[in-house]
Amino acid sequence: MQKSEKQTTKKVKKRTVLGKTILVVGLILFVMIIGVGCGFLTASLNTRPNLAEDIVPPASSQIYDIHGNEIANIHAAENRRPVAINDIPRNLQNAFIAVEDNRFYEHIGIDPRGIVRAVWANIRGRTVTEGGSTITQQLAKNAYLTQDRTMKRKIQEVFLALQLERQYTKQEILELYMNQIYFGQGAYGVQAAARTYFGKDVKDLTLNECAMLAGIPKSPNYYSPLNNMEAATQRKSVVLDQMVKYGYISEGEANTAKKEELSITKITNDGVKGPSYFVDYVLQQMAEKYGDDAIYKDGLKIYTTIDMDLQAAAENAMQYLPTYFTDANGIVQPQGALVAIDPHTGYIRAMVGGRGTDQFNRAVLAVRQPGSAFKPFVFVAALENKYTPDSVIDDKPLKVGGWEPQNYSRNFSGKVRLRDVVRWSLNVPTVRIAQDIGIDKAIYYAQEMGISTFVLDGATSDRNLAIALGGMTRGVTPLELTSAYGTFANRGIHVEPVAIIRVISRTGKVLEEVQRKEKSVISAANAATMTAMMEEVIRRGTGTRANIGRPAAGKTGTTSDYHDAWFVGYTPDLVAGVWIGNDSVSDLHGMAGGMTPAVIWQSFMLKAHAGLPVRHFEGSPAFAASSDDPIEDPEKDKDGKKKTEEKGTESGKPAGASSTSKAGADSNAVPSRAPSSVSEEAPEPGMGVEKGQN
Structure with a gap:
């Protein structure tokens, strides 16, 4: 009996020692995990971006003609045209909130309810179908972080979102977000997207167009109406249904919008629409004053003197240039230039720096x-x-x-x-x-x-x-x-x-x-x-x-x-x-x-003065x-x-004008360069005036 009790006591002691050992090891592991977690958390927070400065994303610069019409959109990697929240239609704001973050006005930057819902949806689908990120979190990610799907980035995103909510109002966050997101086709922000897809300013969008835009950021390439109209239309319907669900529009309004045809107008947001030589001249002057970064990132509005009606007349007139040959660089010769200026203001009203699109502006540099x-x-x-x-x-x-x-x-x-x-x-x-x-x-x-x-x-x-x-x-x-x-x-x-x-x-x-x-x-x-x-x-x-x-x-x-x-x-x-x-x-x-x-000058000036007293x-x-x-x-x-035919082919002549005869041409030709002599009285021998016309 005593022997049996001793054996039992020994077993209990062994179990107690084993339990204590497991407990100690467990506590050590727990502390280590907590320590590692805290260290990871601390490291993540210490390396997060600083929000001391306001969010100012790069913005495109626009160049306008003398009448205020845009003639060029200049940007580096991102074509973005920031606009104020008051210029963004309420329907577009509501569309984004309904489809991206319906509790936007209620949460503090993160939405636990949304996270739980997203996790449950992902578990049921056995794949990542919902992200659970709020609009504020998306802004934090797009403005400050990379697109990497890592735990470190997610932790930083959460803490940055909380900070953003303390630093900005809800309307400011929404404005920043809508100017930040990518819509495909090189367009960043709602204004660039509106011009890219619909050829109009964002403030002029209809409900139908607002719903279409709000659906694109989920997958910009897939839902772009220029790439996949069917998918874009289905996504638009989802947005409209969400707007009905959360009370932003009625079911009748949604149904009407679903039935409306959507007119997509592809507008190129890159480069110049017409006067490329003039725009290059403007950009050169801007770069000398403000630097390249200001032009391509600071969202400047540059109002110029160019008159597009006169510019068109100038470009048309230059078509009268004859064609003699194509040089080793593939440039048609001869070349030419035309400049028109208001003599009372100095305003350059038209500028053509050559035929074709080569980069040498002969109007300014030749x-x-x-x-x-x-x-x-x-x-x-x-x-x-x-x-x-x-x-x-x-x-x-x-x-x-x-x-x-x-x-x-x-x-x-x-x-x-x-x-x-x-x-x-x-x-x-x-x-x-x-x-x-x-x-x-x-x-x-x-x-x-x-x-x-x-x-x-x-x-x-x-x-x-x-x-x-x-x-x-x-x-x-x-x-x-x-x-x-x-x-x-x-x-x-x-x-x-x-x-x-x-x-x-x-x-x-x-x-x-x-x-x-x-x-x-x-x-x-x-x-x-x-x-x-x-x-x-x-x-x-x-x-x-x-x-x-x-x-x-x-x-x-x-x-x-x-x-x-x-x-x-x-x-x-x-x-x-x-x-x-x-x-x-x-x-x-x-x-x-x-x-x-003279023929080109006449052609241009006739059109430039048409209708003027x-x-x-x-x-x-x-x-x-x-x-x-x-x-x-x-x-x-x-x-x-002295009858000399101009060799080559003429592209046309104005009515009543001919350029094959030298009648009416200059009476005298002059040296093509000055003599080397500095004397005012005796230019160097051999540099005399030869026969020709001027």
């Missing part, structure tokens, strides 16, 4: 020889130095050092008036004028009118007489030359060209407002006199193909080797310049400024309208004797 299009700077300098339209200049042989400038006809007319020198673009009298007044005066007025490309020092200085005929070391850009001619149209006042009117931040702050930069360069009387003389160029001189049936003035320009051809002219309302040349600076097959450039230039001298022609046309035989 520095080319101006030919006789430079001569007005010599003529206006003469007017400012006591010359008059009736001043008589000798048109007889001239030798300056080793240089003997020639007129196109190789003939001389003896005594000619300044107005006839302008009208027929005579070379020798132009050089005599520059020699008389000093070439520095012509350079001065050109600089004051905005030409910035002179070389005034060194072995290839522009301070020589060849520049009187447009022979420059570097050349000019179409933008600057066109802007300079605007001085004549604006009664002697030059206004710097402007592309950007104002820039507004995403918060509505005006960052930039245009300030007109203008200066009085020449007298109003001399500007009017120049205009009157250049009206004769179009009426009866080298630019007759530019006639548009209303007061207009202009000047042709061609280099002696036919590398560049220009026509720059203006009305009281608009100044426009056209340049044509090969990118390789090669032969244009006899094209002169009075030919295709006819305006006359103020203060034009009486001779501008006179038929008096006391001096015989010094180039009268040139058209009959």
